[in-house]
Amino acid sequence: MHEPFLRYRHYRWLKLSLLMVLIAVGAYFATPATDRSGGTRVGYALGGVSAALMLWLAWFGIRKRSYRARGAPLRGWLSAHVYLGTALLVLVPLHAAFRFGWNVHGLAAALTVLTIFSGLIGVVAYASIPEQMTQNRPGEKLVALFEQVGMLDGACKELAAGLPTPVARAVNDSVEETRIGGGTLRQLAGGDPSGPTRRALVVVQGAQKAETVDRLSGDTLQKLRANLSRKQTLLGRISRDLRLKALLDVWLVVHVPLGLAALALVAVHVVAVFYYR
Amino acid sequence: MQLRDFIGKATLLRTEPGEVIIKRNTRADALYAILEGRVTVAIPDSDAAADTVYGDAEAGEPSTFDLGPGQFFGEMSLLSDRLHSGTVTAKAASVVVWAPRQAVITLMKKDATVRNILDEALVFRRLRNLMGPAVPNAEVQALAKTTVLETFEAGATLFTEGDAPNGLHIIRRGSVTISHTKNGRDAVLAYVPAGNVIGEMALCAPDRKRSATVRATVSTETIRIPPEAIRPFLERHPEVMHKVVQKLTNDRLAQNAARIDSRASDVVSFLMKVGAGEATNILLIDESLCVRCNNCETACAETHGGISRLDREAGPTFASVHVPTTCRHCENPKCMTDCPPDALRRHPNGEVFIMDNCIGCGNCERNCPYHVIQMAPREPRPRPNKLLQLLFGIGHDEGTAAHHGSGDVRKMAVKCDLCREREDLKLPGAACERSCPTGAIVRVDPSTYINRIMSTTD
Numbered sequence: 035m036h037e038p039f040l041r042y043r044h045y046r047w048l049k050l051s052l053l054m055v056l057i058a059v060g061a062y063f064a065t066p067a068t069d070r071s072g073g074t075r076v077g078y079a080l081g082g083v084s085a086a087l088m089l090w091l092a093w094f095g096i097r098k099r100s101y102r103a104r105g106a107p108l109r110g111w112l113s114a115h116v117y118l119g120t121a122l123l124v125l126v127p128l129h130a131a132f133r134f135g136w137n138v139h140g141l142a143a144a145l146t147v148l149t150i151f152s153g154l155i156g157v158v159a160y161a162s163i164p165e166q167m168t169q170n171r172p173g174e175k176l177v178a179l180f181e182q183v184g185m186l187d188g189a190c191k192e193l194a195a196g197l198p199t200p201v202a203r204a205v206n207d208s209v210e211e212t213r214i215g216g217g218t219l220r221q222l223a224g225g226d227p228s229g230p231t232r233r234a235l236v237v238v239q240g241a242q243k244a245e246t247v248d249r250l251s252g253d254t255l256q257k258l259r260a261n262l263s264r265k266q267t268l269l270g271r272i273s274r275d276l277r278l279k280a281l282l283d284v285w286l287v288v289h290v291p292l293g294l295a296a297l298a299l300v301a302v303h304v305v306a307v308f309y310y311r
Numbered sequence: 312m313q314l315r316d317f318i319g320k321a322t323l324l325r326t327e328p329g330e331v332i333i334k335r336n337t338r339a340d341a342l343y344a345i346l347e348g349r350v351t352v353a354i355p356d357s358d359a360a361a362d363t364v365y366g367d368a369e370a371g372e373p374s375t376f377d378l379g380p381g382q383f384f385g386e387m388s389l390l391s392d393r394l395h396s397g398t399v400t401a402k403a404a405s406v407v408v409w410a411p412r413q414a415v416i417t418l419m420k421k422d423a424t425v426r427n428i429l430d431e432a433l434v435f436r437r438l439r440n441l442m443g444p445a446v447p448n449a450e451v452q453a454l455a456k457t458t459v460l461e462t463f464e465a466g467a468t469l470f471t472e473g474d475a476p477n478g479l480h481i482i483r484r485g486s487v488t489i490s491h492t493k494n495g496r497d498a499v500l501a502y503v504p505a506g507n508v509i510g511e512m513a514l515c516a517p518d519r520k521r522s523a524t525v526r527a528t529v530s531t532e533t534i535r536i537p538p539e540a541i542r543p544f545l546e547r548h549p550e551v552m553h554k555v556v557q558k559l560t561n562d563r564l565a566q567n568a569a570r571i572d573s574r575a576s577d578v579v580s581f582l583m584k585v586g587a588g589e590a591t592n593i594l595l596i597d598e599s600l601c602v603r604c605n606n607c608e609t610a611c612a613e614t615h616g617g618i619s620r621l622d623r624e625a626g627p628t629f630a631s632v633h634v635p636t637t638c639r640h641c642e643n644p645k646c647m648t649d650c651p652p653d654a655l656r657r658h659p660n661g662e663v664f665i666m667d668n669c670i671g672c673g674n675c676e677r678n679c680p681y682h683v684i685q686m687a688p689r690e691p692r693p694r695p696n697k698l699l700q701l702l703f704g705i706g707h708d709e710g711t712a713a714h715h716g717s718g719d720v721r722k723m724a725v726k727c728d729l730c731r732e733r734e735d736l737k738l739p740g741a742a743c744e745r746s747c748p749t750g751a752i753v754r755v756d757p758s759t760y761i762n763r764i765m766s767t768t769d
Binding site: 035036037038039042098101102103104107108109111112160163164165167168172173175176279282 | 595597598599600601602603606609610613614624625626627628629631633733736738739740742744745746747748749750751752753755760763764
């Protein structure tokens, strides 16, 4: 029923990309070995096609936001974006006849290749992370998890009100000092936000063992312990969710600027080639 | 008097040969009766052909029959509230009476004869289709006359595994699930929508018991042919017994054996539990494909004045099937029950929509069991200029709330309208589905979806 983008229309774009690569390889080897370079007819053709492809690949950013577009659905575009983009890994070296130098031309090629690899990382992330996210948080909104933490905090504070100062303080710290999320790097690191809660749990467990505990506060401590444990589990799930989402998105932060830089360098490369010919 | 009312609402259609009168998979808006000419009805054999996503599935060879003056068509879909199962084309230049759905339903409610005639036609055609050409019309008609109309509330049991058979059921309206208990666990074997026949297995042998339990997923009506009528008939026609009943039974047995432990069966149980049985068009997300980019919500908001009618995250999930919070266009919409200005309407394609005369009372929002209706400001905010937004941050972000200013804002009820606005602009498909980069989201008729997942055994 669902048509994953990689399988769009029975792998239409994979087939077309392979065909394009085959034609390019054929044209390359049809040229005499001594004549192979970016300056031959085949070389210009390969370069022209690659540059046009890069412009078209960058257009995906616009198409993604065109909600009134006709023609193929977005999954078709992404399918083509992935397969045609990957084909550049062959087209670019063929255009350069496998000669790369430490100059602006080499930099253009390097940025192009890096962009493609960052995109491939995205494909891998898209294939593996969504399922982990579902397992971690099936059918619940992230907001709902935060609300549950809020409710547990309220309940913990109430329970701790009548307990000895160290316990009350530890619980208060768990409420006040829990920090979740933060910048992208912190989210990616997935730091454990449950430190204060864990410390509070240790204090509560210690208090439970103390000999002075009467039955009433014993019950309260037990409830407190249960609430804090639940909060600890919830915090773990929240930080895991944030980490997975950050992993799902972070490649794009690299892919897009790299892609734009590659386009700019390709423009410089083209101007340089024709100006200094 | 009733008839005069009815005739007043009906109109005459003149059709040229080859003109399509009813298109398959559209919603019943009327009953058609032939005054002059001939029409051909073509019903594909395989319902698997009803594929809304790929659109290139091979349809089975359709079975066709002709109808002439005095006969009517379109009753099956009208009675069951389902999409048309076949295509009707004029064979010769014809004159057809077109009677709107509401007029037919009113007449049926008031006049038992009309109801009986339509029911008999439904039963006759369904049986005719099932029995094959060898059985004479008169016998099929006689069988059709023995039927009993039965009504079941949502969740009620039509029959239970191990019961003595009480005949053959033709589902007139609603839908059922067939399930089997194994190791104390109820496994759903099939979802059967209106227009189909169930209970044939127990007819194979006189001492055979019901092999599965059948429950109504929504309020359901069936037309039952009692065993005392169907048994002698089958004895007189061993070829029907052999070809039809046994084939049906074997097919179903094979399917059932394959499905009893499959994940598909659990998914169907889940879908029924969350109310997909009463949906005509449901949004489903495959969470193993969803990259949580929210482009579906943004696309929805961009199509509807800045307010998304879809909450992607909210809603139940089972395995990787997620049912987001958005309208399912129920067969019997509860939102429509108490609308003072009668602003909630139903389009022939099944869509339930809200008209501009909504007074913002919020009744529909409260009546919807799936919380898919929200109250939103009447005047949407103008679309932002993308370039200004990008370069200078002028204007609101794409897909954010359209509400501007505070204080007294006139509100109206809004919900998914299957992208009517896009339809007017001749844009294809629903914005959410078309804007999903990975193909995770589908808007689909639940029975098509269930048939599809049930036919791919894993």
